[in-house]
Amino acid sequence: MKIKIDQETCIGASACIAAAGKTFALDENGKSYVTNAEGDSPEAIRDAAQACPTQAIEIIEGN
Ligand code: SF4
DSSP, X not given: OEEEEOTTXXXXXXXXXXXXXXXXXXXXXXXXXXXXXXXXXXXXXXXHHHHOTTOOEEEEOOO
């Protein structure tokens, strides 16, 4: 699984961090980035992507 975050689209709502806080964090500009792509279960990471209000997170399945 690969995780891509469109930082232009991210509004810093932190829903991804609420769902998968070991995978996502906010940088100093209030934009989400990946701290550890395997920090949470794949289910939690998918939940995070679905929870994002601006659909800034793209999940690419596979290696
Ligand atoms: S949920 Fe979406 S908008 Fe909110 S911080 Fe995460 S990527 Fe950004």
